[in-house]
Amino acid sequence: MFRDSTDEELISYIRQSNQFALEELFHRYYKCLCQLCSVYIKDDAAAEEIVSNIFIRFWENRDVVTVINIKSYFFSSAKNAALNYIQKKKAPLDYIEDYSAQAEEHAEHNTPFKILSGRESYKKILSLIDTLPPAQRQVLLMSRIDNMDKHEISNLLGITVRTVETMLYQSIKNLRRLINNPHDLTT
Template sequence: MKIVKPDLFSLWTKICTEDDLASFEAIYHLLGARLLKFSIYYVSSKEVAEEIVSEIFVKCWENRKANLHVMNPETYLFAAIRNQSLKHLRKHNQMHLVEIEDQHDQLFVADHNPQKELERKELQLRLDQAIDTLPHQARLVFKLIKENGMKYKEVAEILEISPRTVQTQLFRAIAKLRIVLSAYRETDHKSSFHDNALSLILILSLTNYILIFCRQF
């Protein structure tokens, strides 16, 4: 069944034209957590990221009458968070980045089998470690598409790169993850873990083709 995304543009229009506080709160609840994670990729501090997200939303409310031209509020807010995070880094001379754990990102459906649950958690940890080895830009591209379901064009606008560069960085990320996870599989001797690792590798391989047809437009 196709997932219907919230109509952020309608909410944004109500904010700009009707000063609709309920629509403003709705957008915050829909995007706030994801914007916070995105800022943490840059500033490595949850507290600083919270301040940045709050500042951007305050500015959006204060300047709502001038923002009616915005056609894609999601892309607009992600780009604003990126710019503000980079501004913070330049101001404080911080150039290091960290990854954070996504508590809601599940590779496999949990069941009541403790052994399988342990294997699932181990796979998740290894995938997180593999993602952490990606170059910065490839890592951001992978996370924006994988975790936020964005299209190439949207990611390109946020990161200020071309859609072709987004595609290239994504394919490089997937290729490296396949190599890293394949290496894990070769060094493990548990047959059940082999099966799960192989399934994960196949999923990542299929992602190449899925994203080509579903994300580039």
């Protein structure tokens, strides 16, 4: 019934509480979202659970979620959920090393990622990122690790581009301060 419908049409039907429209979106994106999560977390069962939860949250919040591009929304949600999963599970060292290589490839500006190089330094920067306020940490990871631009972050989080810029500036400033003055962690 909905196979020929566009994503935008399906979203409209979902807002009208049509579960069949959600089922069609699920069939369109579930497999590739699971594959994306599996790349990050290397656990197929956990990836499937993460993706299922994304669809459940989307359904539960269908009246309040404002989505311009559902594909972008799902892929960004999957990446962020996988990163959150990793953070909660404290990923194995080999995964952190893989992630370190990705971060070095994406770091184009003079950021703490360039200032600190190598495996030990990267572990240190991860622990410093964990000390940032949650909103700053999320924006920094989306920008530097997920390589998202300010407009994508703004749309995904529902905040202004200016707020994204401010939070990004503050997070980098705080990281630089912590790198230069490690004793600030204890104060």
